[in-house]
Amino acid sequence: MTSVQIEVFLQTLIAGLLLGGLYALIGLGMTLIMGVMKIINLAHGELMMVAMYIAYWMFVLFHIDPYLSIFIATPILFLIGIALQKFLINPVLKVESILPENQVILTVGIGMVLANLATLFFKSDYRSTPVDYATNAFYLSDFWKTSPIELSLSVPWTVSFVFAVIITISLWFFLAKTDTGKSIRATAQDTDAALLMGVNVKLMRVVTFGIGAGLVGAAGCLFLPIYYLFPSLGGQFTLIAFVITILGGLGSTIGAIIGGLILGVFESMTATYVGMGWAPVGRFVIFVVCLIFLPGGVASILKRKRLGK
Template identity: 80%
Template sequence: MWVQLEVFLQTFISGVLLGGLYALIGLGMTLILGVMKIINLTHGQLMMVAMYVAYWLFTLFHIDPYVSLLIAPPLLFLLGMLLQKTLINPVLRVESILPHNQVILTVGIGMVLQNLATIFFTSDYKSTPVDYATDAWYLSDYWKDAPFELSLSYPWTVSFLLAVGITTALWFFLAKTDTGKSIRATAQDRDAAALMGVNVGLMRVITFGLGSALVGAAGCLFIPIYYLFPSLGSQFTLIAFVITILGGLGSTMGAILGGLILGIFESMTATYVGMGWAPVGRFAIFVAALVFLPGGVASLLKRKAVSK
């Protein structure tokens, strides 16, 4: 019994740690969707770019991947603003037979970034062999009579705590600053925000940059515990999309809960079904959300708020 409980708790903890990083990835896509009303399908490729920035900073200058949080996300913020202003904005203004041509554009941008990474860095797998990669905290070190042994991976825990800190900073920015309030107003009603004096075009540019910075930060948090290759971005674009659907389109709180749910579900699937079944579990929860909860977790939160 204790062994089964230990396995369950260890799996649950691993799922929460993974879900915290997933939530950060989903927040970037959700923020862009809420303001611009488009699905950014180059999201994972932007994360891949940030991971390469962190990798080369570590390889060439021995800068710790966590320290690269001070470098890579600002670079991704500028890259996101550049992509939005020079490529996406012109397409948004053009009348087209295809109503979602801007989504197709983001797919093209992602393909360009992936192929450029393959040309410049080859398709070989890369990693950052940090000294603390295999370090862990053990429950027995703090509770001598613990009935079971639980461990927390050092890099996973640090990455999770940093993700929580970044998410908290994002909430403060959106709730307390004038720019953040303008972004929220643009997301709620673009025309009304424009009538109130909000520069809607500038908010779109800043939002795309901010979403890119968030996924760039996630890339820096993943690189100490994950391998890197050019096509990695496609996997994380899918993860971000699943979180966005699961959480509810445009809902930041839904994205956080969706990331945690997906992380725990994948961890449970890998432990009790098999490692190779984790992507299948991801697809299953995506289909289940579309069929049984089309409004995502956000719809449940709204119902609960209304019932009160």
């Protein structure tokens, strides 16, 4: 390998890891909802789109930085999530029907309405990021004058990644240390047992959907400085979240983080070495390979390791 090839490889790896950190945040929300409610939220990407538009208009109208909008968009998305769960999804859980997948189809309907309303209100124009530091970058040669290779690190990508890590760590503390977090994990493990132990399962479901929506809302704010914004962007992120959920193992939080990183790296590798347009196909190749050879996802490997000790 020549130094140029090494440079390209390392650069791709860094881009992949940064992307993966953000993907993990999207995947986490879906995994949480999946674990507690046993349904897949197919409106996940559309909720992210809503958060991105909130952050966008906050910046355009009030000049609030997208990174500060996290504190505005996340609570709003939390409330939207709670409302969706309480008024739309919960009633369907009780309805008798032939197909048990009704809730999943319902979330498709919610996603359709959200995406179409966004198209109506904001037009289907692609909007590029409004912030002015979008193209700034750190260069390796600025820090290490005699370095044999040159690497760059985009400022917004790095900041978004750091924020994603902070949010993920605080989520972990919330799930592991607080009472509410423990109740959520108990509900995910065994609903009936949790109910017998005095956990308010109904409330936990509502809260979890809210947290899942809030997480993806935060991810939306982090994606705004580095990505385009258009009304139909939700669908692809729903798929990404789902691939991460499968890759990480259903309902596993650590699995989702690792799955997000793997997916990010793999995707940027395909983009560099196969072609830009094929990056989404790479996503599904890894998904199919995972289904055939590792149906339990990363979580099953982790579990095996723990049992082996």
